[in-house]
Amino acid sequence: MSLLPALETPRQKADFMRVAIVHHWFVGYRGGEKVIENMLELYPDADLFTLFWEPDKLPEVFRRRKVTTSFLNRFSIFKRNHRLALPLMPLALEQLDVRGYDLVISSESGPAKAVLADPEAVHICYINSPMRYIWDMYHEYRQSMGWLQRMFFTPLAHYLRRWDRSTSMGVDHFVANSSFVAKRVHRCYHRDSTVVHPPVDMDMFAPSGKNGDYFFAIAEMVPYKRMDLAVQAFRGLDAKLKMAGSGPDLGKLRAMAPPNVEFLGRVDDDRLRTLYAEARAFIFPGKEDFGITPLEANASGTPVIAYRAGGILDTQTDETAVFFDEQTPEAVAAAVRTFMEREGGFSADALRANAARFSRDEFKRRFKAVVDGVF
Structure with a gap:
């Protein structure tokens, strides 16, 4: 030994x-x-x-x-x-x-x-x-x-x-x-x-089986998140946008918002789950390092409308998102219209499976x- x-x-x-x-x-x-x-x-x-x-x-x-x-x-x-x-x-x-x-x-x-x-x-x-x-x-x-x-x-x-x-x-x-x-x-x-x-926390988010009549966005209201693009894009769209979050740009965004854009401020986890799960699509107009919120939307069975740049290219494809290529209100609005044309083509199971890759x-x-x- x-x-x-x-x-x-x-x-x-x-x-x-x-x-x-x-x-x-x-x-x-x-x-x-x-x-x-x-x-x-x-x-x-x-x-x-x-x-x-x-x-x-x-x-x-x-x-x-x-x-x-x-x-x-x-x-x-x-x-x-x-x-x-x-x-x-x-x-x-x-x-x-x-x-x-x-x-x-x-x-x-x-x-x-x-x-x-x-x-x-x-x-x-x-x-x-x-x-x-x-x-x-x-x-x-x-x-x-x-x-x-x-x-x-x-x-x-x-x-x-x-x-x-x-x-x-x-x-x-x-x-x-x-x-x-x-x-x-x-x-x-x-x-x-x-x-x-x-x-992404797959246990926190899940599809609800209910379909709301609104699009959804959540972010800190700061310039680089480009929430201004989402607000301006919905001026002239026959659709509702609900926005959650707070920050220094909130007052400016409220001032420019049309009547079909609603600001919710900070929301608790229960309401956040509902907002994700019942939204028609999640709006993501910024160029982010990664972007966890689109995956939270996917885990909730909700597709994404996003700017085609940054970390989101690691997580979203044409099967889970509609992309736009310019950071302008017109490009966002066009992407929303494209989404409306193919809205029934997204599978909640496929969206959730995509999110599960990042569990x-x-x-x-x-x-x-x-x-x-x-x-």
């Missing part, structure tokens, strides 16, 4: 390790937080690290974790407006102490990958998007600012781009949430990445395979 200790296999190491999950901020429960929720099912003993932490806005699965926050979390002015803390975020992230962890998972559409992991640790970055406001949407954000904000933001963004690219060198492996984001990761950081799509179990299987492969 050998007295030598058994060698630890890579799979054993991946199963028995200390895990830190770093998320840019926990201030709500949206797509990024739902991805983290699934990671926590894979790694139930993982500790959380973040710039900002608002536990009252999160489910219990987050609140019972060990959480380490940055010094920025102590200042109410930064918690009210995260953008004001932008110049201090590099310093704050680098002070989060993730020493002693075997696996560091950073989750970001911001700067979370800047944490300083041990040399022996594996750092995997699950990236929803490189920071939009300093990369591909820099000019849109800059033009929306007043002259004083622009004066400070222009040199700051130049510095942040250099810093953001330098921090990518501390990542061992990038995991992108779509093919679209993988291309942007390569362009911004000159790094390859594995695509693992975010999960929670599938996400966990694919993400764990990446981690095990790196180890």
Whole structure:
């Protein structure tokens, strides 16, 4: 009998390790937080690290974790407006102490990958998007600012781009949430990445068997979501549009809306399920990094009308959606009319089967395979 200790296999190491999950901020429960929720099912003993932490806005699965926050979390002015803390975020992230962890998972559409992991640790970055406001949407954000904000933001963004690219060198492996984001990761950081799509909750959404008389859209009311296109497109259409969500553009959208567009504000889960399931189709006019809402519509048995660009090309085909190729109200309206002509040609079972390709179990299987492969 050998007295030598058994060698630890890579799979054993991946199963028995200390895990830190770093998320840019926990201030709500949206797509990024739902991805983290699934990671926590894979790694139930993982500790959380973040710039900002608002536990009252999160489910219990987050609140019972060990959480380490940055010094920025102590200042109410930064918690009210995260953008004001932008110049201090590099310093704050680098002070989060993730020493002693075997696996560091950073989750970001911001700067979370800047944490300083041990040399022996594996750092995997699950990236929803490189920071939009300093990369591909820099000019849109800059033009929306007043002259004083622009004066400070222009040199700051130049510095942040250099810093953001330098921090990518501390990542061992990038995991992108779509093919679209993988291309942007390569362009911004000159790094390859594995695509693992975010999960849709198939248990939450289901067809209802009832057919409503309206089209549906839900989004945060901010410029890049392009909800203005949907509002303007329904001016002159003999159809109703219901829009859920809130945000800084809501007042402007209400002011331009025709009578057949109804704003619902924030809706609870029960009403959201009904809105998806009974809608004639789901309207998705923006260019998104991934876009989970079209899959939630599919899981509800509802087809999609979408702009043919961005992450949605990973999830929708001509069998599940009607596409338009220009971001204009006229193009959206034409797509709605095309949908009306072929409305009976969509199968709720086929739509739900499409969504099932992006289930929670599938996400966990694919993400764990990446981690095990790196180890």
